[in-house]
Amino acid sequence: MGKKIRVAIVGASGYTGGELFRLLIRHPSVRVALATSEREAGKPVADSHPFLRGFVAIEFIKADPAAVARSADFAFLALPHGESFKMARLLLKAGLKVVDLSADFRLRDPRAYRRWYDATHGDPDLLHGAVYGLTEFRRKEVARARLVANPGCYPTAALLGLLPFLESGVVAPGSVIVDAKSGVSGAGRTPSAASHYPETTEAFGPYKVGSHRHTPEIAQEAAASLGRRVPVRFVPHLVPMSRGILAAVYFRTRRTADDEALRSVLVRRYGHEPFVRVLPPGRFPNTRDVRGTNLADVQVKVFEGGRDAVVMAAIDNLGKGAAGQAIQNMNVMMGFPETAGLDFPGAVP
Template sequence: MNVAIVGGTGYGAVELLRFLYNHPHVKVAKIISHSNSGIPFSEVYPHLTNIVDLEMEALDVENLAKEVDVVFFATPSNVSKHVIPSLIDLGVKCIDLSGDFRLRDGGLYKSYYGEDIAEETYIQQAVYGLCEINRQEIKEASLIANPGCYPTATTLGIIPALSKGIIDKKQIIIDAKTGTTGAGRSLAQGFHFSEMQENFKAYKLGVHKHIPEIEQVLSDVANTELQVTFTPHVVPMTRGIMSTIYVDLKEKLSTKEAINLYKEFYRNDPFVRIREEGTIPQTKEVFGSNYCDIGLYVDERTGKLIIVSVIDNLVKGASGQAIQNLNIMNGWDETTGLTQLPIYP
């Protein structure tokens, strides 16, 4: 199968290439970058010299549709919504790593993303690509809205407890941290080495664009409108997300019982690993991999369940999950091309 990547110079694109390079069913036929058309991809990423020989091209929708079966969009927000409809109409499947098709509410999209939402026809067609939850819908989809990084770590951490009805839906507090690649490759003063080194900061309190995405997913699971308290932080590391979640238990539960509940919930999900009692995951333990590791602790003194969920933001939080979606869409083994061991240390 021939695939293309649109948005060729970003971290999402190079991670897609890293995994697709050894995927047995896929050939990356085109890399699209309007600003770098005519430039070899290895000139932007020299570590791929003599490995990836593709030259980046400008976007031509009609020619692209003739040459590839699936297009990955590793673009900033408010880009893919202008291109994907034409590709879908031409019979090309699309997996969008941006946020253009994740939200269903146009007002919320305008509020958090600053522009009008995509056409309603395509919003309705889009399947939210949280693989462990929407596997059946993904199998039939032509357009995948690949989840955001924070929402992936957070919702995978909360959904089992929420779906089993063991927590108070009105009290969900999320304290999340990300590495600097979460901001993308574009230059920004706040992410310069001298600004980030030996620093740790909260940002976008109350206005982060992943808030409505998290609430939409959890509301669907709970069958009622939910709100969460979400505080994102950036820490001086390259990759990784740790989402620490605090919820109030509705009934007495031990840590061991909570772990068993989560293990049962994710028993058929190869990329979610539930830690044993007394072991809390670290971001380093999923570095470079498509795993989501979850640790649990019941604080019997306060009646709270503390959930720690970690992912690599560029893999399970973006490109790895996109390939996992590709595998499901095509009826391939879900782990195809994604079985690399985490990188440690």
């Protein structure tokens, strides 16, 4: 085995930071050399993430780009949006490769960032070189990239379902509706009124209908696939569970189709993909089956009449929706086997 690369997790006290740790501990080609937290600096990582006790011996330090650049070859930025663009340039200049888990480098157009994130992008020039890291659709670009924008959790699930049908010309224009449900860890570890236990338990409802920040991201990547604008109607929901996203993407077909014909589109697209499982006919995705993994389970169903269909995708928002996909992208960027550190089934029940 070659020498291990040194990895930094910037924003390591949060949920995606913890998940990066959990997955990287078993990665054969990396060592986590540095982890940052502003609030926990100077304290052992295992105090903040007790599940890592006995596996991680380092302490958090503050997120100083110079210190990160000195101690690491590769950085995961697991920071809130608006923070990553302050660090990325310095790290890239120092020769590190970077996967950013925030939204800072996902939208190609800085005006869209301003509109949806209500802030001016602090380093728009970096957007040109950033690759949107939905690995299954951008593998070649990811392999050459030094900065990868890891996709959002809802967009990962929605696009893994939708893109094969856009690519193959099955979808009637203007017909896409994304209905998706997420577990509460999608909101991050910092408590808020909306993620407070009494607000979320035994409760199920939509939020940010028509205004969720993942809407332009889904539309951007759908348009990139089709070569023209794809209007996206997106309704996110919060469900009382910690992990998991289930996306149901409805669309009208251009021509009459049946289950077998549309399922074969998924099989052709994903038959050789290590992390996307096209379920057998009659089986439907469930978040339980992908919990804690980098897997995505997909299935498609045509409604009576043969003109309306729904493609469904289940992922773990912290896995394929964040840390898992970030590591998959690192593997591709570094020339490691793509499945390194990620090749295991979930924990059920």
